[in-house]
Every structure is written in C-alpha cells, then in structure tokens.
Amino acid sequence: MLDPQGKVIQQILQNMGMNTLKELRQGKYFEIEINEKDENKAKNKVDEMCKKLLANLIIEDFKVNKL
Amino acid sequence: MLDPQGKVIQQILQNMGMNTLKELRQGKYFEIEINEKDENKAKNKVDEMCKKLLANLIIEDFKVNKL
Known part of the structure; x- marks a missing residue:
C-alpha cells in the first residue's frame, strides 16, 4: 500500500x-471490545465493522488480531 | 486519554x-525499521523519535514494542 x-x-x-x-x-488502529463469547462470531462482527465503516478498502488494507 | x-x-x-x-x-501506529544491532540503542532511538516528532505528548500517550 x-x-x-x-x-x-x-x-x-x-x-x-x-x-x-x-x-x-x-x-491507524482500533481497539474494539465486543460482548460476545463465541470467538468466531466476534471476529466476524469486527470484520463487518471494518468493511462497512472502519477501513477504506479502495486505499487501505486491514487485519484483525485478538488481544 | x-x-x-x-x-x-x-x-x-x-x-x-x-x-x-x-x-x-x-x-495511530508507526512501524519503524532501524539499522541497529543493539536492542537497547534501537529502543532509545525510537523513544527519541516519539518524543521529538511522532507523539504529541500534550494530548497523546505512546508505547514502543519490538516486532
């Protein structure tokens, strides 16, 4: 990039x-706390946030890590 | 903050x-590559960069991690 x-x-x-x-x-980074016990569901939710709002996919890449 | x-x-x-x-x-984050074999010296150099330019210490905090 x-x-x-x-x-x-x-x-x-x-x-x-x-x-x-x-x-x-x-x-940029975002630290995101989610009320979700299922780790896969939490990861999918954060992916959705990145794609819908947080990342500009035309000029940016993103990755999600568990803290 | x-x-x-x-x-x-x-x-x-x-x-x-x-x-x-x-x-x-x-x-914000910065990924910084330094030509320095001594890990302590590299850490001190990055601290200096943060204090002199990268961080606005009035409104921001910073931490340095080795990658």
Missing part, C-alpha cells in the same frame, strides 16, 4: 539526523 | 445495529 505521509515523516526524521532509520510506515 | 473520534465511531456503529459493541478506541 502507498503511504505518502509515512514517507514524509521518514524524510523529516532522516533530515533531523536519525541516520539509522531504514523505513517507517504509518497506520 | 480522551478519544472523541473513537467515541463518534463507536456511536455510529451502535446506531448501525452493532449492539454487541462495548467499547472502541482509536489510535
């Missing part, structure tokens, strides 16, 4: 003298 | 019928 803002931040840090910096990528 | 945008997103999802949603928090 393209990450123009991450590239700008990387350039600024390198210009500030951080010469060990190799790569920087930026993104 | 206050998270007004997270609260708005939570409300929208609940209004969309996601009634098992209990809590949603939103944040």
Whole structure:
C-alpha cells in the first residue's frame, strides 16, 4: 500500500539526523471490545465493522488480531 | 486519554445495529525499521523519535514494542 505521509515523516526524521532509520510506515488502529463469547462470531462482527465503516478498502488494507 | 473520534465511531456503529459493541478506541501506529544491532540503542532511538516528532505528548500517550 502507498503511504505518502509515512514517507514524509521518514524524510523529516532522516533530515533531523536519525541516520539509522531504514523505513517507517504509518497506520491507524482500533481497539474494539465486543460482548460476545463465541470467538468466531466476534471476529466476524469486527470484520463487518471494518468493511462497512472502519477501513477504506479502495486505499487501505486491514487485519484483525485478538488481544 | 480522551478519544472523541473513537467515541463518534463507536456511536455510529451502535446506531448501525452493532449492539454487541462495548467499547472502541482509536489510535495511530508507526512501524519503524532501524539499522541497529543493539536492542537497547534501537529502543532509545525510537523513544527519541516519539518524543521529538511522532507523539504529541500534550494530548497523546505512546508505547514502543519490538516486532
């Protein structure tokens, strides 16, 4: 995925003298608590939230992890 | 930390019928690759990046994890 803002931040840090910096990528995260005992159902619900609202699938990718 | 945008997103999802949603928090993350073999030095460098540029310490908190 393209990450123009991450590239700008990387350039600024390198210009500030951080010469060990190799790569920087930026993104968003959501911590989501669900009232659901069935782990599969909870995962499906979060997938649905991502597809319907949280992620812009045209320009973004997403993954779901259990905490 | 206050998270007004997270609260708005939570409300929208609940209004969309996601009634098992209990809590949603939103944040930013940065994946940073450093050319540094010494893990402590790498951690200190990333802390410095957070304090000098990446985090707005007035309204944000940050934590650093090794990937």
